[in-house]
Amino acid sequence: MYVCSCFGVTEAQVRQHAADGACTPRQIASASKAGTDCGGCVRRIQALLGRGTCPRRELIDRHAPALEQLDDAA
Structure with missing residues (x-):
């Protein structure tokens, strides 16, 4: 099912992102x-x-670098 008809983005795509x-x-x-x-x-x-x-919000709340930490955890 489409969530965004302007750009053809589906519910499944939003869930994947x-x-x-x-x-x-x-x-x-x-x-x-x-x-x-x-x-x-x-x-x-x-x-x-x-x-x-x-995960990023939790890192930011702890004043940790969000992008670096998330990439390391993956």
Whole structure:
């Protein structure tokens, strides 16, 4: 099912980007362009992401370099 009809981004693609570490609508937008045109899909993306944990956010909260730490953990 399409989440973003402007760029043809599916729910499965959003879930894959989330599994790859994107945990905010802005990060999903960076990975797929979803939400960057009309913005009508942003709430759906937020709903798909839920309120789960975000590895990068947790690192930032600890004042650790988020990108380096996440790449090392992978």
